[in-house]
Amino acid sequence: MKKSILSLLLTLVLLIGSAEALQTSYVCPSTDLKNEIKPLLSPDYKYDSSKITRIKIQGQEGKTIEVEVPLFIGEKYKFIFNTAELQKDVVISVYNKKLGKNNRELLYTNKDQRDGKKTTFEWEPDKSRTMYINYETPKDAGISEGCVVFLLGYRI
């Protein structure tokens, strides 16, 4: 009897430990994700910078994460996104001004390009100045954890 209780408790402890490990062990494979989309820079663009944004969704509300991308005036750029590690339907949009500013214009969105399988999105802006990438999570997102890779190329 004593042995059974001990075994049961040990199993419980191991299960709790495993669940804990599963909950906290998400690692974004950022290098692999970047390497997947790097060829899309060729032949006209060189790698400039990148941003890995980890998105942890907990709750029902739609949310937004904003990333500022300073661009130099008159230069040519290419935005490339890899969403393969995103569990939920996150919309990527690019604006000319920060969230909350007046006269904010939408410059790009992947809203109508998503088909459930597509995980790579590209955009070449006509004009360049500081831009703001918004990652918008859906309202009924539930719980998930993932990351999105943004890679910026510039033309020399």
Place this chain on the structure above:
Amino acid sequence: MKTERLWNMSILLILTGAIISCGEPQQAEEEPADLTEIEVTQMDSPDENGFLYTLPSPLQIASIFRRSGLTFVPNLANSPKNVSNYNTKFIQKLNFGAYAADLAYSALNEQNQACIDYVQALSSLSESLWMTNVFSSVSILKRFESNMGNSDSLGYIISDFQMELDNYLEENGLSTNSLIIFTGAWIESMHLALQSVKDHPNPVLMSRLIEQKKILLDLIEILGKEEKDAELDILMAGLVKISENFSAHDIESMSTEEDLAKLSMSPEEIASLAADVADTRKFIING
């Protein structure tokens, strides 16, 4: 019997606690700090946590300056021979950035031997900073040697190197390092361009230098959130002093090259900016 049971239960409780607490440090190790982890919250204002930035590569800044008329001046960049003078990690990171900017400057100006010297200086600093993998993964020295004289190819090699460096810093949770490295590169790039503009007025290059105000303000904001220490405080004070030279220039509202062309500084203002940049650079390259 009762005591034995209590004893067993106590051991189990300790074991449970130990297993759970053992999981905690693992979490810290497995989640690199530079990955932008945000528990998503509704952003009603742009000031909430979760406001993030990207910073340009030193090569891009160097190429913009070069296309704006920056020519090569011998002995202006930090000497690769200084590499052995850098002892603290903070100064090593700053000079890693400064040498990366000097490498870009040399490559764009087809200074072959200087390129090799800077790659070797970077390689040496990468050992001090435990970043040797960055060099081995892209075989940068070999690629440089076999593409000498072709500035376009060298540009691609440097941009590959930048990506490897970014990957390494991200994977190892070293986002602060990338900020410090970038700051070293930015100061060096500004110094090279300002020394040229100071002696040979060039309105196009000057406007590009003033455009850098945005990058400087971002740097000050991001570095201002880092944990304070004596070396960072000196660097921050230098950056803030440099930023005061740009206070009269509103670049936020600019969006076209025509707007950019309107930016200018008087010779006195240029001299003041160049002196402030040179002061911060002294702190970096003198070690």
